[in-house]
Amino acid sequence: MAKATTKSGKSTARGMAARGSAKSGSMEMRTKEDLYREAQKAGIEGRSQMSKSQLISALRHR
DSSP: OOOOBOTTSOBOHHHHHHTTOOSTTSGGGSOHHHHHHHHHHHTOTTGGGOOHHHHHHHHHTO
16 A cells, blocks of 8 residues: 655655554544454454444543
8 A cells, every 4th residue: 555645754644544543533534344343353342332433432442
């Protein structure tokens, strides 16, 4: 995958989200299905009933 960068050479938020970065804000750009799979790997209970925002919160506070 090509790296998304600005003229200054810094990575853009979109490029970081595409790589699955855990930096603030990048989780919101991911799909609910992707977040669900990550929550499944992390063993987060109740994930099937969670909204996207709840999955994000659970993953950030694990």
